[in-house]
Amino acid sequence: MTQKIAVLGAGKIGEALLSGMIRAGWSPSDLLVTTRRPERAGELLTRHGVTAVTNAEAAKTADTLILAVKPQDMAALLEELAPHVPADRLVISAAAGVPTAFFEERLAEGTPVVRVMPNTPVLVDEGMSVISAGTHATEVHLARTEEIFQPVGKTLRVPESQQDAATALSGSGPAYFYFLVEAMTDAGILLGLPRDKAHDLIVQAAIGASVMLRDSGEHPVKLREAVTSPAGTTINAIRELERHGVRAALIAALEAARDRSRELASGGDE
Ligand SMILES: NC(=O)C1=CN([C@@H]2O[C@H](COP(=O)(O)OP(=O)(O)OC[C@H]3O[C@@H](n4cnc5c(N)ncnc54)[C@H](O)[C@@H]3O)[C@@H](O)[C@H]2O)C=CC1
Numbered sequence: 001m002t003q004k005i006a007v008l009g010a011g012k013i014g015e016a017l018l019s020g021m022i023r024a025g026w027s028p029s030d031l032l033v034t035t036r037r038p039e040r041a042g043e044l045l046t047r048h049g050v051t052a053v054t055n056a057e058a059a060k061t062a063d064t065l066i067l068a069v070k071p072q073d074m075a076a077l078l079e080e081l082a083p084h085v086p087a088d089r090l091v092i093s094a095a096a097g098v099p100t101a102f103f104e105e106r107l108a109e110g111t112p113v114v115r116v117m118p119n120t121p122v123l124v125d126e127g128m129s130v131i132s133a134g135t136h137a138t139e140v141h142l143a144r145t146e147e148i149f150q151p152v153g154k155t156l157r158v159p160e161s162q163q164d165a166a167t168a169l170s171g172s173g174p175a176y177f178y179f180l181v182e183a184m185t186d187a188g189i190l191l192g193l194p195r196d197k198a199h200d201l202i203v204q205a206a207i208g209a210s211v212m213l214r215d216s217g218e219h220p221v222k223l224r225e226a227v228t229s230p231a232g233t234t235i236n237a238i239r240e241l242e243r244h245g246v247r248a249a250l251i252a253a254l255e256a257a258r259d260r261s262r263e264l265a266s267g268g269d270e
Pocket residue numbers: 008009010011012013014034035036037055068069070071073076077094095096117118119120171172
């Protein structure tokens with residue numbers, strides 16, 4: 001069997017994965033992409049040297065298919081693919097919400113399906129890809145999936161019942177941090193700093209805090225306490241964050257993301 005990998009629906013996350021696989025040493029000649037628009041196929045060829053084919057050709061020639069279209073487009077893609085996917089192909093879905101059963105019902109009996117929730121930091125090899133096996137996916141299929149996703153960050157296996165929560169925390173997670181940086185940069189403007197300086201200060205605080213969280217082994221409460229001097233500046237800010245219900249807002253926000261992931265289980269409602 002060929003060892004080709006095809007990314008079907010090479011948009012933001014599909015291209016991020018593609019670039020990661022090339023950085024990790026996959027030869028562009030062993031990779032295929034499918035796109036809806038010919039201009040997009042041209043862009044991917046120029047940027048990554050990867051050839052675009054039709055979905056049917058990808059299904060016939062690649063041993064691993066990574067489906068990276070929107071949940072709302074997944075039913076149509078599967079309808080197009082199903083007649084061409086032999087049951088020995090590994091089908092990996094990166095779509096939010098859509099359960100492995102959705103694919104299994106539409107593909108040949110016995111097709112191994114793995115559900116993965118990556119996030120955009122795969123672009124800088126700092127992604128997190130949360131992985132769950134479908135009914136027919138074995139250790140071999142999970143290991144193959146990890147081989148693809150580990151070079152672009154970390155991987156974590158979870159039972160599929162935890163994927164909607166993982167999507168809310170990890171798939172969407174980077175967006176919350178960008179939102180916070182944006183809001184804190186606005187605060188810097190209010191305090192009279194030029195925007196570029198405010199941005200640099202907040203980004204470096206975020207990087208420093210992230211590295212300490214990752215490398216110190218300390219609980220975040222301990223790290224925050226070390227910043228919070230008695231009768232100092234930080235505690236005044238923390239009091240305002242608590243007064244404005246930021247903790248509750250974050251809990252509600254992630255719950256809403258989890259709920260949307262659940263709604264997308266049937267391929268979404270557009
Ligand atoms: N953007 C993100 O941070 C993450 C996205 N995802 C998932 O990845 C999937 C894609 O999301 P994005 O990359 O953000 O969306 P996107 O809209 O950038 O990419 C989807 C691509 O699929 C193409 N497409 C649609 N139908 C097609 C078909 N039948 N054949 C070939 N190409 C087709 C579209 O033209 C588009 O380029 C979604 O299911 C999303 O839930 C998962 C984790 C993170």
